[in-house]
Amino acid sequence: MARFKILALMFAMVASSALGAFLIEENSITVTSPDSLKGTYQSSIGNFGVPQYGGTLAGTVVYLKDKPKGCDRFEDRTFKADSGGRPVFALVDRGDCYFTTKVYNAQQGGAAAVLVADSRTESLITMDSPEENPSTAKEVENINIPSALITKDFGDKLKSALEHKELVNMKLDWRESLPHPDERVEYEFWTNSNDECGPKCDAQIEFVRSFKGVAQILERGQYTLFTPHYITWYCPKAFVESKQCKSQCINNGRYCAPDPEQDFNIGYDGKQVVTENLRQLCVFKVATQLTTPRPWVWWDYVTDFQIRCPMKEKKYGPECAEQVITSLSLNPSDIRECMGDLTVDEDNPILKAEQEAQVGKGDRGDVTILPTLVINQRQYRGKLEKAAVTKAICSGYKETTDPPVCLSQAVETNECLSNNGGCWHKGNITACKDTFRGRVCECPLVEGVQFEGDGYTDCQAKGLGRCNFDNNGCWKETQGGVIFSACQDSYTGCTCPEGFTGDGFVDGSGCTDIDECSEKTRCQCPECQCTNKWGGYDCQCSGGLLYIHEHDTCISKMTTPSSKVGWTVSVIVLVGMVVLAVGGYVIYKYRLRSYMDSEIRAIMAQYMPLDSQNEVHTHMQEDA
Structure with a gap:
């Protein structure tokens, strides 16, 4: 009875926050044969297994009428392709058992992918794995192939074609399942600090540890913008004073988490989980606000906390957490200040923002389950596993902007290694550019010189340095x-x-x-003697004449008498002009000096008597 009350309260808290939309993540299916089915159809991606984000998978469809729902185990090679044959996609019907059981059985029978035909006419839904079911946990963990749910109508058409012995070939395409608008991927990881929630918690912990290296490489290189998130629920007002809410919530019922052991009498309480979730959010916030930001330190803190402070060893709590914080060169007091007072009856700004972020916006659906990965505003579907998630993130980059980690052999196949991907190439220069979703043919930029052309048959260097x-x-x-x-x-x-x-x-x-001599295009004057050279010619003049290349003619090296007379006359004229100029200058200076003297004397006469003036005045007196 107590367990029922706990689950009922958990449901109330979850239902109160999950009022938005749940969006379906889709991939396309292109049927290439038979002609009657040719075209593109949509399917929903299963929330388990390994969708081939950024890639495609071609195969042949097989449907077994004796085991239509796939709930029983198939023979080992039921769907195994023959040597050189196309991969086989198993088609099964919905119903009677879990989706994961159908896919796991088909995988064991050799299927490369599984299509589940809906049993009712409705919109596509997301196939999910069963919650906390020990009998299927091992199946979910070991599913390594993609799966998709198709509509009943499409499934009926496929089964009809197969019944009429027609070969059904198709291609599953995940290249556009995630947006890829630019050179940076934005992704969110919705998680929980609780490590006692069973197989899902174990898988989540293992993912964080294994993916940490890739995540930090991408973040340090500014290839990604990562944000951690934590789901919290609130307690309905009618239950705020109940024992259950007091043990599972902080801030007077505003932010809650389920009891880790689902037993209020033992172990840790939900409010301790919420508190650690908040602490981990503040580690990220403080690390991003450092003088030299280190947002990637969140991955170090979470992995170290999981190792050093597990619930099983009774170390989960603030004392152990602050030891980890200090070891990562962060200040515990900064983290405590960020967390605020958890006992007050008021909103915590960080946790309130987390609750608001849970509601889907735009192309992103609500976040209602843990763990959840959101890449470029689309929820990731599939196994939470390092290689699978890396491929999904890599599919979110615009072509030719992929970071090096996405082009490693462990992640994708370099199509440029085989015949330059069918692109133009000359020597070691090629127009083939490898991207996660496939190669593109684009004329390259080499050592500052841009090549131009269609990239497939022609590329020519342009501008300075092209030669x-x-x-x-x-x-x-x-x-x-x-x-x-x-x-x-x-x-x-x-x-x-x-x-x-x-x-x-x-x-x-x-x-x-060009033989200028034989073609008589140069050195053709009567006195010229022409000798052809590589890239030019040599012209010699006879009789002591000088060859003028610009005019293609010969002239005498000696001067003539007439020319001497001409030069003499020229010199005499020149000398005469110089003499006249000098004479004129002397006369000009003399006249200018005389003029200046007379002007000065006139001015001085106004202010003092001159000798001649005194003499005149005396004679006039004597005459009187």
Whole structure:
């Protein structure tokens, strides 16, 4: 009875917060044969197994009428493809057993993927694994193939085609299951600090430990924007004063978590779990606000706390937690200040924000189960396992912006290694660019020089430096230490230099030396003697004449008498002009000096008598 009350209260708390929308994550199925079924159909991704995010899987559909629902074990090679044959997709009907049981049985029979046909006409739903069922926990853990739920109508069409002995081929496509708009992936991990919730908690703990390295590489390289989240529930007001709410909630029933052991009389309480959840949120917040932010330290704290402070060893709590915090060079007092007072009857801003974040917005559905991974606002479906999650995150990058970890052999196949992916290439330069979702053919940028073209059949270097790459396909030759090239950075294409003729391309006629002497295009004056050279010619003049290349003519090296007379006249004229100029200058200076003297004397006469003036005045007195 006590257990029933606990579960009823848990349901009330969960139901109170889960009022939003639950969205279905889909992948497409393209049927390539028979003609009557050709087209693209939608399916919902199973919330277990390993969806091939960012990739595709082609195969042939098989349906066994004697075991239509797949609830019984198949023979080991029932769905095993023959050597060289396509992978086999098992088609089973919904009903009579868990989805995970159907998929696990088909996997054991050799199926590469499983399609579950709905038994009723309705919208697609998400196939989930059963909650806390020990009998199926091992099945869920060992499912390593993808699965999808298809509509009843589509399932009926497939079964009808197979009944008429038609070969049904299709391709499962997950390339657009997650958005991939830019060069950074944003993802959230909804988790819990409780380590006593059974197989799901064990799987969650193992995932955090194994994925930590990849997560920190991506975060340090700024390839991702990661945010941890924690689900909390609130206690209905009618039960706030109950023993159950007081033991499972903080802040007067506002933020709650289920009792770890589902027994109020032993072990830890739900309020201790909520408190540690809040502490882990504050570790992340404080680490992101450091002078040198270290958001990735959250992964270190969570993994270290799981190892050093487990519930089983009775170490789960604030004392052990602060020892871990100190070991990671964080200040425990900063964390405590972030957490605030948990006994007051008021909202905690951090936990309130977590409750609001649980409600789906836009393309993201509500978060109602743990653990949940949200990548680029889409909920991840499938096994919480390092390789599978890494592939899902890698599928969220825009093509050609994938970080190195996504292009490692452990994560994806490099399609550029085989025949350059069918793209243009010359020497060690290729237009093939490997991405997580497949190769793209895009002319490269090499050593600052941009190649341009369609990327499939042609790429040409453009601009400065273009001739550094195999001379850009232009003719080039050296003789006697002299180099001639048909490639110039200042223009496109190939043009033979002066002295050569041809189209200038290595794959064409190249460039051939012009014999200027035989073609009588140069050195053709009567006194000239022409000698052809590679890339030019040499012209000598007879009779001591000098060859002028610009005018293709010969002139005498000696001066003539008439020219001497001309020079003499020129010199005499020049000297005469200089003499006239000097004379004129002297006269000008003399006249200027005389003028200045007279002006000065006139001015001085106004202020003092001059000698001549005194003499005149005396004579006038004597006459009187």
